[in-house]
Every structure is written in structure tokens, then in C-alpha cells.
Amino acid sequence: MLKSNVTKLVGIFIGIILVLLLMWSSVIFGLTKITPQMVIDAFSNFNGSNEHIIIKDVRIPRALIAAAVGANLAIAGTIMQGLTNNPLASPSIFGVNAGASFFVVFGISTLGISSLATLSWFAFAGAALAAVLVYVLGSMGRDGMTPVKLTLAGAAMAALFSSFTQGILTMNERALDQVLFWLAGSVQGRDLQILISVLPYLIVGWIFATFIGKQMNILSMGEDVAKGLGQKTIIVKIFGAIIVVLLAGGSVAIAGPIGFIGIIIPHISRWLVGIDYKWVIPYSGLLGATLLLLADIGARYIIMPAEVPVGVMTALIGAPFFIYIARRGFDR
Incomplete structure (x- = not known):
């Protein structure tokens, strides 16, 4: 849709403005009525009122977290789809989120861990283990790695880790109360x-993602062609896996397993800017942040005064899209 580099740069600028506007809207809209002037006063003339406390301690962290998590999951899904040549690849479908969730729940309920930094490492370890298992299982057999085998392996790992998580929570009702909403x-x-506790790891993932686009363009021409052009494909895949583990694992540690963003956004990004990953990756980050912010704002109004978890909102949006992609088959 966007053909020239100039229009793509304009699109990036518009995307940044849109994300900032939605973050501002996330601070303003909700059960507690907040005005723009209150937001300004909360920082320039803080008076300890309920509104000022909500702005500084609830709404602003929530907006920042939604933007970061949405961008992370979208970028992780984009890289997974590019590396595996699988249009259904995403942290949720391939069990990466489920693996990270299981390790976090295990750390909280069994080991009694409450340190955010330690739980982050548990999330990274679970995401890494799930990614390795899916890759190994999806590569077994005479045909090697195929999109269908990867999808089946991912679904199996997601079901396995989810079952482990449910088993732990069944035996520990106290832990269920702590992590159910998460x-x-x-x-x-x-x-x-x-x-803040996972931000250093996210920054590393963002930096790696910025520089991997060119290499993924070469890899997308086929592994044999990429090797013929001198690319060390295994190195590209390792770096891609590191990015996915850092971004998906960090997101699970922050907000729990939010699904479907990693499926939806990469396809929209490719529709907008084509198959050049130097553009697809940054567009995915901006669109992912946009989608999760919109979903979070909408989640506040469906059953107000209560709220729908944003993971439910993304599932409602993403499930029809997932069915559409699956029906199209694996040809891109």
C-alpha cells in the first residue's frame, strides 16, 4: 500500500503520533473522570488527591506498559513468521507465552518467589525452553522443518505448558488467587x-530487531539462496530466537500471556509496506502498541465499573483473524 520510502517514513511519523495520542487517551479515559488539566497538575502541582494518585500510579504506568507489551508481541510475531516462513507463527500459538507463564507460576506458587527481577528470568527461561522444544519437534522427520509441523508442535507445547500450569494451580489454591487475573x-x-525491571532486556531485543531486518530479507528468499549469498543462516536464526525470547518473555513477565497480537499485526504491516523487514519490523512495533492500547481502553467500558482483561479483548479481535489466515493456508 505504501510504495515509496518517503510515504513509509510519513507512515512511521503518523504511527508515533497515533501511539502518543492513544497513550494520552489511556490516561484520560476510565471509570474515574480525568481531565487534561488534572494530568498537567499531577506533575506540576501534585496535591495528593485521588485523581492525581490514579494518574501517576495507575494510568500512566498502564499506558506505558500497554504500549511496550503490544510492540514487543508484534515484533516477536513478525520475526517468528519471517524465520519459520509460517503465517500462523506467534508467541501464543507456538507455546512461547505458555512456557513463560508456566515458569512464572511455578516460581510464584512453588518456590515462593516475589522478586520481579527473578520472575523475569523465570519468564525468559520458560520462553526459551518452549521455543527450543517447538523448533526441535518441528524439525524432526524426513522433511525437516515445515510450517505445518511447526504449528502442530507449537500447539502441542502450548497445551502441555498450559496443563502444567493448571495442575500447579489445582494443587495450590492460594497461588490461584495470586495469578488468576495475571x-x-x-x-x-x-x-x-x-x-523498569525488564526494560534492559527489552532494549536489547529492540536493538537486535532494528538490525536483523536486512538479514531476514535475505533469509526470506530461501535458506539455500541465503547460504549461496554467504549468509550464516544459523546465526540469523539464533539472533532471531534471542529477540523473541527477550520480547515475548519480558511481556509475559509484565502482563501475562496476551495472545493474537503477534499473529494479527505482522500481516497488517506487510499489507501496508510489503515484505521488506526493515520496514515491517518498526511498523509492527507501532501497530502492536496501537492495538493493545485500543484494546485496553475498550476493555474499561464493556462491563463498567468492572473491567475485562485485555487478553480477552485481543482474543475477541484476533480469533476471527486467525481463522481467516488458517483458511487461506500457508501460502503467502
């Missing part, structure tokens, strides 16, 4: 310290 996927009530 398992639904939510940015509500998250402290900014959670984002």
Missing part, C-alpha cells in the same frame, strides 16, 4: 517497576 493477560494494576 494469567488472563492484563495491564491493569501493573506497577511501573515491573516494566
